Amino acid sequence: MAVTKSTQSAPRRNQAERSAATRQALLDATLECLVQDGYANTTTARVAERAGVSRGAHLHHFQTRDALLAAAAEHLTLRRGEKLLEAADALPAGPDRVARGLDLLWESYANPLYQATLDLWTHGRTDEELRRHLIPIERQLDRQTMELSRRLFPDAAARSDFEHVIELALATIRGLVVLDTLHAGGTRAAKQWASCRGQLVALFEDAGAAPS
Known part of the structure; x- marks a missing residue:
């Protein structure tokens, strides 16, 4: 009898959990940029890229x-x-x-x-x-x-x-x-x-x- 591989996946996160995860990623990426690149080079575009999110996602959480x-x-x-x-x-x-x-x-x-x-x-x-x-x-x-x-x-x-x-x-x-x-x-x-x-x-x- 053949053994089939389980296809069960991790539970999908709801909207609030995804939003919290995006916000956390942005904050962590900002700190990394500040440490490695300095204040002047910590741009919103660079932070969004490091966090792996879109510019629009960034603006949703932080307007400036x-x-x-x-x-x-x-x-x-x-x-x-x-x-x-x-x-x-x-x-x-x-x-x-x-x-x-x-x-x-x-x-x-x-x-x-x-x-x-x-x-x-x-x-x-x-x-x-x-x-x-x-x-x-x-x-x-x-x-x-x-x-x-x-x-x-x-x-x-x-x-x-x-x-x-x-x-x-x-x-x-x-x-x-x-x-x-x-x-x-x-x-x-x-x-x-x-x-x-x-x-x-x-x-x-x-x-x-x-x-x-």
């Missing part, structure tokens, strides 16, 4: 280039938050927690995706529409980072000056990351981070030990 870029930045922010909160919850307690927590913050900025967002923010300075889209995302990122920081550094979080300590750490990290902007794969920032982290660890541990 700035709206697409801002949506990609927001998508990245949400994805970053989910991954970092998972990593924060997985950190064990102990003497190395502060240093490891600071390294998590560092890694969330010292990467090509953050360099791409710097490109966006820089152009937002003189592009009024882009800036209008980015300001709420910047505030969302700040709230997300503060929530993450309270999870990373629970001993220091009760301090009245905790937010100031976090702001200092973030200013240090962001400032160092800029060092490698013109040098892809550069190591200057990473070398300086090792020293700066030690000073920040002492600051966090002092904050955690002092009464609120």
Whole structure:
């Protein structure tokens, strides 16, 4: 008796699922373009081609280039938050927690995706529409980072000056990351981070030990 090959196919997606998949593909393609090609070369045509969708499909989801870029930045922010909160919850307690927590913050900025967002923010300075889209995302990122920081550094979080300590750490990290902007794969920032982290660890541990 002959065995016939199954012709059963995967269930067809409905319109909402296809629309969500197209939107996701556009956002992922935008981030890839920003990282690999830069802001100036991240055109709607190039994004649509990379995503494998038509120009019309792009316009259905995002009416302007700035709206697409801002949506990609927001998508990245949400994805970053989910991954970092998972990593924060997985950190064990102990003497190395502060240093490891600071390294998590560092890694969330010292990467090509953050360099791409710097490109966006820089152009937002003189592009009024882009800036209008980015300001709420910047505030969302700040709230997300503060929530993450309270999870990373629970001993220091009760301090009245905790937010100031976090702001200092973030200013240090962001400032160092800029060092490698013109040098892809550069190591200057990473070398300086090792020293700066030690000073920040002492600051966090002092904050955690002092009464609120």
